[in-house]
Amino acid sequence: MIPDLGKYGFEVASAYAVSILLLLVIVGLSWRQSVAQRRVLEAAEARKNG
Amino acid sequence: MIALLLRDLRLATRAGGGFGLGLVFFLIVVVLVPFGVGPETAILSKIASGILWVAALLAALLSLDRIFALDFEDGALTLIATAPIPLEAMGLAKATAHWLTTGLPLTIAAPILGVLLQLPNSGYSIVALTLLLGTPALSMIGTFGAALTVGIRRGGLLLSLLVLPLYIPTLIFGAEAARRGTAGLDATTPLLMLAGITAGCIALLPFATAAVLRINLR
Amino acid sequence: MSLWEYANPKKFMGWTGPILPWAFGAAGLCLVVGLFWGFFLTPDDFRQGSTVKIIYLHVPAALMAINAWMMMLVASLIWLVRRHHVSALAAKAAAPVGITMTLIALMTGAIWGQPMWGTYWAWDPRLTSFLILFLFYLGYMALWAAIDDPDTAADLTSVLCMVGSVFALLSRYAVNFWNQGLHQGASLSLDKEENVSDVFFFPLLVCIAGFVLLFFALVLLRTRTEIRARRVRALQLSEVR
Numbered sequence: 001m002i003p004d005l006g007k008y009g010f011e012v013a014s015a016y017a018v019s020i021l022l023l024l025v026i027v028g029l030s031w032r033q034s035v036a037q038r039r040v041l042e043a044a045e046a047r048k049n050g
Numbered sequence: 051m052i053a054l055l056l057r058d059l060r061l062a063t064r065a066g067g068g069f070g071l072g073l074v075f076f077l078i079v080v081v082l083v084p085f086g087v088g089p090e091t092a093i094l095s096k097i098a099s100g101i102l103w104v105a106a107l108l109a110a111l112l113s114l115d116r117i118f119a120l121d122f123e124d125g126a127l128t129l130i131a132t133a134p135i136p137l138e139a140m141g142l143a144k145a146t147a148h149w150l151t152t153g154l155p156l157t158i159a160a161p162i163l164g165v166l167l168q169l170p171n172s173g174y175s176i177v178a179l180t181l182l183l184g185t186p187a188l189s190m191i192g193t194f195g196a197a198l199t200v201g202i203r204r205g206g207l208l209l210s211l212l213v214l215p216l217y218i219p220t221l222i223f224g225a226e227a228a229r230r231g232t233a234g235l236d237a238t239t240p241l242l243m244l245a246g247i248t249a250g251c252i253a254l255l256p257f258a259t260a261a262v263l264r265i266n267l268r
Numbered sequence: 269m270s271l272w273e274y275a276n277p278k279k280f281m282g283w284t285g286p287i288l289p290w291a292f293g294a295a296g297l298c299l300v301v302g303l304f305w306g307f308f309l310t311p312d313d314f315r316q317g318s319t320v321k322i323i324y325l326h327v328p329a330a331l332m333a334i335n336a337w338m339m340m341l342v343a344s345l346i347w348l349v350r351r352h353h354v355s356a357l358a359a360k361a362a363a364p365v366g367i368t369m370t371l372i373a374l375m376t377g378a379i380w381g382q383p384m385w386g387t388y389w390a391w392d393p394r395l396t397s398f399l400i401l402f403l404f405y406l407g408y409m410a411l412w413a414a415i416d417d418p419d420t421a422a423d424l425t426s427v428l429c430m431v432g433s434v435f436a437l438l439s440r441y442a443v444n445f446w447n448q449g450l451h452q453g454a455s456l457s458l459d460k461e462e463n464v465s466d467v468f469f470f471p472l473l474v475c476i477a478g479f480v481l482l483f484f485a486l487v488l489l490r491t492r493t494e495i496r497a498r499r500v501r502a503l504q505l506s507e508v509r
Binding site: 094126140194198199201202204208211212214215216218219222223226242245247258261262265268 | 303328400403404406407409410411414423424427428431432434435438442443445446451505
């Protein structure tokens with residue numbers, strides 16, 4: 001199923017790898033910050049109400 | 051406004067004012083370059099005008115954080131802001147003072163240091179001319195950057211990070227004009243662009259400077 | 269009801285919450301389909317060989333790198349004029365996404381440049397402009413990080429964004445003047461005869477849609493995080509009092 005990338009196989013594959021990695025990093029970071037911030041907020045609201 | 055300008059000049063030339071520091075830094079960078087790239091005359095004379103421009107730019111950068119920081123710390127900036135002159139004029143006066151204490155001396159020193167870098171004879175006047183045209187823009191942009199970071203403790207590094215990208219167009223046209231002039235080519239277009247950038251900066255950036263100062267003094 | 273009401277922080281949280289998973293889902297779908305299509309199902313270019321497949325990452329990332337800055341500029345203006353907090357926070361939220369896009373465009377460009385031009389980097393106008401854009405993003409993010417008071421930070425970064433935009437544009441023309449480039453002209457435009465051929469164009473379109481959606485979803489997610497952070501800050505201040 002892997003297409004024949006010819007002599008430039010390494011370049012194409014590494015371009016895809018690098019880009020997908022960077023996209024995953026920014027998505028992962030955003031996600032983690034979001035979850036962490038939500039926890040902090042819930043804790044703060046619980047303290048305020050409780 | 052003139053009183054403010056004179057006051058800044060006096061403060062800068064007083065001991066510890068950092069008047070000579072920029073010039074000494076300029077000299078040291080120019081001396082270091084041949085150690086870095088080797089002493090061959092051909093290479094040095096080719097890159098001399100560019101080195102002078104980059105070194106002048108870095109030397110101008112060095113004294114930027116003094117423009118507002120000291121006045122901000124001792125509260126003088128708030129007093130000046132309440133004085134009956136517009137903040138825009140005050141920004142312009144500060145930039146002028148910075149230019150007179152760094153830009154102008156650098157312009158005068160550049161041809162002299164050109165000797166050390168084997169600058170070709172055709173290059174002396176054009177390098178001085180481009181620096182004369184370009185350094186006011188550097189001072190004005192730098193004043194804006196200094197106003198932006200005035201409220202930040204240890205803002206010096208951040209100031210460089212913010213100001214250096216803004217310096218790029220000035221550097222490109224200034225160094226390009228100097229290079230073309232040195233090589234004996236027609237340098238009219240980059241010279242006009244350089245003058246245009248300087249005029250635009252002086253016309254518009256005082257307003258941006260005053261705006262960020264108002265925010266920082268809020 | 270006016271459009272601006274959607275910018276009320278509470279309303280914003282209300283309407284973005286439900287659409288966030290959809291936005292991420294659509295972005296993921298478009299990216300998977302577009303990249304799969306591009307990587308596996310398109311032919312090689314007769315001149316560039318298989319490296320043409322890098323276009324599916326390079327062009328959308330470059331497009332979004334510039335559009336992200338434009339979006340930040342618009343959001344900054346809205347903040348300065350109408351004082352909508354969500355607008356300032358959206359600009360802050362977009363910067364890290366924009367810088368990632370710039371980095372992808374630069375790195376895929378470098379990887380593409382090696383076999384095509386024989387060098388990873390050339391001081392070509394387009395490449396240089398992107399490097400400068402990268403520096404502007406860095407400065408913008410550093411200024412946000414350096415200021416404690418959120419409103420001051422929003423004001424100052426907005427002014428920096430406006431001044432920076434002018435200088436970024438100026439740099440674009442300066443580098444054009446400074447050096448003639450290796451880079452080809454625009455590969456996508458509406459009014460030109462000579463676009464990339466359809467075989468490459470449709471998967472490219474899907475990829476662009478994917479990048480746009482991903483940017484949208486990420487900015488929403490990050491803006492929500494910033495709003496929550498702002499709320500925590502307000503709660504903490506009221507506790508101290």
